[in-house]
Amino acid sequence: MTTLGTRPKRGGAVPPGPPPWAAPALYRLLVTDRLTLLGDAAARYGDAVRMTIGPKAIYLFNHPDHAKHVLADNVANYRKGIGLEEARRVIGDGLLTSHGEVWRRQRRTIQPLFQNKRLARQDAVIAEEAGRLVERLRARAGGGPVDLAGEMTGLALGVLGRTLLDADLGAYASIGHAFEGVQDQAMFEMVTLRKVPLWLPLPLHLRFRRSRRELHRIADSLVAHRLRNSTDGEDLLSRLIDSTRHLPDARDRLREEIITVLLAGHETTASTLSWAFHLLDRHPEVRERLRDEAVSVLGDRPPTYQDLPRLTYTAMVLEEVMRLYPPVWALTRVALGEDEIGGFRVPAGADVMISPYTLHRHPAYWREPDRFLPERFAPDAPADRPRYAYIPFGAGPRFCVGNHLGMMEAVFVLAMITRELRLTGVPGCRAVPEAMLSLRIRGGLPMTVGLA
Template sequence: MSAVQTPPATRTGGAAAPPGPPLWAGPGLFRRLVTDRLALLSGAAARYGDAVRLTIGPKSIYLFNHPDHAKHVLADNHANYRKGIGLAEARRVLGDGLLTGHGEVWRRQRRAIQPLFQNKRLARQDAIVADEAGRLVARLRAHAGAGPVDVAGEMTALTLGVLGRTLLEADLGAHASIAHTFEGVQDQAMFEMVTLGAVPLWLPLPLHLRFRRARRELHRIVDALMAERAAHPTDGTDLLSLLIAGTGQDADPRAARERLRAELVTILLAGHETTASTLSWAFHLLDRHPDVRERLHAEAVSVLGDRPPAYEDLHRLTYTTMVLEEVMRLYPPVWALTRVAVESDEVGGYRVPAGADVLISPYTLHRHPAHWPEADRFRPERFAPDARADRARYAYIPFGAGPRFCVGSHLGMMEAVFVLAMVSRELRLTGLPGRRAVPEAMLSLRVRGGLPMTVSVLEGRDDEHL
């Protein structure tokens, strides 16, 4: 977009419409939307400022990139905004679950699962999370001196293990195809997003055929989980039991089953993908910043010794938490929050028409130079307790904001802190020479093509010390 001349803001209904590229730039913008979404948003914000209108075909996307804008859209006037571009189209793929739903159905679903994420319940599950982290450490140790291992894949296995045991009381390891299956679902979901749902699913495109196979396999897995729970009931307080009980009250059994499937698919995807992505980026950044890695190791040894972490250690592992917060600043697990304006609104002095697609991007907001000095540098010290006071509250929104704030954020943070501390205490993960870690903006901000790294055991951490 460097050759595009900035047009003046136009006036509509008494308020200015945001500036942005001219209409003839639409085909180029669409190519960037397909090939490099992060560059499209970063370039638009850098060239046009905190409010940008991107016109791509029949769509005008309003990108707002200021903390006050995020506060207004996501919190203060959230009732005027429902789920927007991409997620509306992804409903064809994911169904009508927590991620894509809205209105009273969404509120009822949210209320039903909220108790599962209360701190008291999480505190009772710390041993499960620590056990899964210990299994991860053991798997990685087995690769020491034996060539590279895909760390991103290992993080996915870890987070699926935690998700299954803490929320579903089920062994997701028994469903080995689940991670691969989600690849087909994600690819289709992103295709739906960038094409705005304009390509019929019945067309026999290779992508569509792969998705259909993935959807059938996911339905098989979900049905197996439901059948297993029916055969072996629990005390009824796990997520799977709560969802079954909630949908069992529906008048239409077939619709109830489809809603239950959609909820489980959404939970399985969102519940593991974001934390796995965050941990992958964390180990990549630690490899590039040995000073941070050494300080992280020292804190883990000092706080934990040779024991596994417990819930009470979360407030003691302060530097570990700072590192993760900085990782999520640079690589927020959810890189775009999309909304549609129900009625016309005014955001930051700019008019937003009814029906307009609105985008808040944590990726660009977290790199805003006015709020983050040396924004592209990895500096965990930004999140020291005494460094937070002067920062705008909505300059940092890795878990979203307002009523749709991520319900699983506390579980995800406990999981990430435990894993980062335990791995850093025992092992060193080193990236392959010459290989770059490239961000891929899918449903989460993951590392494109995986993250191969070699594993070495830290001196003094051999088996006799474990």
């Protein structure tokens, strides 16, 4: 932690932070290892840190009360910040980045799709998609490595297409690569403070343009297919078409909202499942207990919505996975007006960050915070943590609308695969976290498949 300097004395209402001469080291970490940057800052300076990197000052707040203030109590004073602001080049004013009445309209359009009654009717679809994945993996048993992260992406897109869009996203094999191009560009613009013109013919910029064109093509194709094939009008794609058709820039708004749904609807679930199988490989005792629960509850049948309360340990495992590797590792905001958080002054226009990754490892609220211990989330475990110490789905009005669907999908997949198969990491391959728009595994997750 030497790169961040020494702990300064607290004085006035300005949060402590690294001295000016640490800026080059901070910038290097911003580019290469954003999680270490945040973790080191919180460990050295405490729950409120001000980091100056070039012309930008980032205010990191790492206390449950701070998270509650920014995300819920004073939410009107904050709009989406760094990272997502850069992603606007492709997702525009989609649900992830929009504000005010635009966001409220989008939320009203999407919310009914995630009511429990409707989710309960999707259980067979999710189980079917998970069953297809099990069979694909079973066919690779005893063979060479499989990129499990890629398989999880394909699964999540398949579920998303059938449950929300009434569409077969398997026909769009380029979605995953296109989103990689978008995320790489967003992170590049974040670390370069948007100082590199997009018109320069850099390989990254050219890839981004191709990715953006491909995502626009996919969105247009999904709309054209829906308009040619009438449905009951209750799927998300139909609702998005209806909610934007009156807007003067309807085509652009519809594209942005579809692309946002495609990104948010698969990226976080695929990330969580990838990390889950990595951790199960490293903790065989947890894997065996999870398999025993799946066999006991399900036997040899597919899971149903009614099984969710009985797959208790499976849910505990997933909650602990999201504690260690929250798919949304940072919630960034910009302060619209001056504010005070935890006794520290936040000026108008400041970049504010709440990081679930660091908050979920706060030693004041988590015993042995770096250990994988699903028992933390047992139903009878002491409830001695503040509500906002654990926020894998965000918090406040912008709490993830798809959290229940994502959890049902993850529980089903984890139970069905663990019941049938044994996934083993490839020796010498490390699972390195990559903090992009979501917390994914850098370079994928190669694993070999065996029978359970």
